Amino acid sequence: MNYQADVCIVGAGPGGALLSYLLAKNGLSVILLEQNIALGQAFRGEHLNEEGEAVLKSHQLFEAVEALGILRMEKLEYYAEGKAFKTIFPDEAVGHLGIHVPQANLLQGILQKARQFPHFSCFLHTKVTQLLKDSSGRYIGVVARKDGETIEIGSQLIIGADGRYSTIRKHAQIDIQKRKHGFDLLWAKILAPYGWEPSIKMTLIGDKQLSLFTQVGGFIQIGWNIEQGSFAQLKKQDFTPFIHQLSEAFPELADSVRTQITSWHDFVLLDVFSSLCESWGTKGIALLGDAVHTMTPTGAFGLNSALKDADCLASLLKKESLTQFDVKKFQQMRTLAIEEVLAKQLEKEQTFAANFINKAS
Incomplete structure (x- = not known):
C-alpha cells in the first residue's frame, strides 16, 4: 500500500x-x-x-x-552516610528542580x-x-x-x-x-515509602554516582552508575552485597529495596x-x-x-x-x-x- x-x-x-x-x-x-x-x-x-x-x-x-x-521536584539533596548534608531548593520564579x-x-x-x-x-x-x-x-x-x-x-x-x-x-x-564516558547506568523502579517528598537525591557509592528521582504514581526511579562494560561480570557475582549498598546509602528505603529489588533482572542496563x-x-x-x-x-x-x-x-x-x-x-x-x-x-x-x-x- x-x-x-x-x-x-x-x-x-x-x-x-x-x-x-x-x-x-x-x-x-x-x-x-x-x-x-x-x-x-x-x-x-x-x-x-x-x-x-x-x-x-x-x-x-x-x-x-x-x-x-x-x-514537580521540590528539592535536590546530597546524601552521605545515610543522611542529607546539603539541600537545594528551586528558584521561586521556576518553581521546581525538574518535572x-x-x-x-x-x-x-x-x-x-x-x-x-x-x-x-x-x-x-x-x-x-x-x-x-x-x-x-x-x-x-x-x-x-x-x-x-x-x-x-x-x-x-x-x-x-x-x-x-x-x-x-x-x-x-x-x-x-x-x-564513551567511562560508565554505564543501571535503572530500577520501586514504590516510594509513605511520606516520600517529590525530590532528587544523590550520593556516592565508592566513586560512582547513585541518584533517586521521585516519579508520578508514587514511584522512585533509581539510577546507578557502574563501570563501563562491567555489568556482564557484575551479574556473575552475588547480588546481595551490591544491593546492600543502596540500603546503606538510603536507610529509609531498606524495606522497599529488600522486597522489590530481588535480582539482577530488576535492573535495566543503559549503555552510556x-x-x-x-x-x-x-x-x-x-x-x-x-x-x-x-x-x-x-x-x-x-x-x-x-x-x-x-x-x-x-x-x-x-x-x-x-x-x-x-x-x-x-x-x-x-x-x-x-x-x-x-x-x-x-x-x-x-x-x-x-x-x-x-x-x-
Whole structure:
C-alpha cells in the first residue's frame, strides 16, 4: 500500500511527536511512524527542565500534558552516610528542580492535539526498512513494515527522530562520532515509602554516582552508575552485597529495596555514550534529538534538547519550500546550544564527586 505526505517523521518520541503537531498545525500533511506497538514503550528520559517546559507552554501544550499527570521536584539533596548534608531548593520564579512527566503522558498530551488535524496520521508497529531516492539522489520516501505488511510512504522531507540508534541515520549513511564516558547506568523502579517528598537525591557509592528521582504514581526511579562494560561480570557475582549498598546509602528505603529489588533482572542496563553528527541531514532528510546528538542521562538534558530541536525545525519548514529545505540552516541554529549541553554534561560528570568533599559530618 502506498501513502503520501508532505513530511514523514520516523520516531514518535517527544521530538517527533512535537514536530508532528507543529507541522500539522501549520497546514503540512504529516505521517508519523513508530516501530513499537504502543507509544512510550521504549525507555527515554522523563524529566522536563524549565527550557522544555517553556517550549510546551509556548505552544499551549503544557496544560494538556499536566492534566494527564506530572510531578514537580521540590528539592535536590546530597546524601552521605545515610543522611542529607546539603539541600537545594528551586528558584521561586521556576518553581521546581525538574518535572517528572511519564513518557506516555507527554506523548498522549501532544498527539491528542495533533490528531485534531485530518492531515496527520500516526502508524504504530511500523519499522522503516529502506529509504527511497529519486534520480538526482534526493531522498523521497521510505519503505516500511506495518503490522507485517510492506508499505511505501512518499514525502518531500523525511525526519529522523528515531533515537540514538537511528535507522534513518544508518540508511542515509550519515556519520556519527561517539564518545564513551567511562560508565554505564543501571535503572530500577520501586514504590516510594509513605511520606516520600517529590525530590532528587544523590550520593556516592565508592566513586560512582547513585541518584533517586521521585516519579508520578508514587514511584522512585533509581539510577546507578557502574563501570563501563562491567555489568556482564557484575551479574556473575552475588547480588546481595551490591544491593546492600543502596540500603546503606538510603536507610529509609531498606524495606522497599529488600522486597522489590530481588535480582539482577530488576535492573535495566543503559549503555552510556554521547555523540554528535558532523552533518544533521542530507538532501530530503533532517535528523533531530538523539538521532543527531545523543546525550548521556546526566542532567536530564536529552528530552529537553529534542523538544527545542523540534520547535526550531518547525519554524523553518514551509509547505511551499520543503524540497528546497537546507538542513544546514537548522544545524547552524542548534549546534552551539547542543555543544554547550554536551560540554556541561561532561563537566557535571567529572566534578560530581566534588560535591562530597566538604560534606557535613
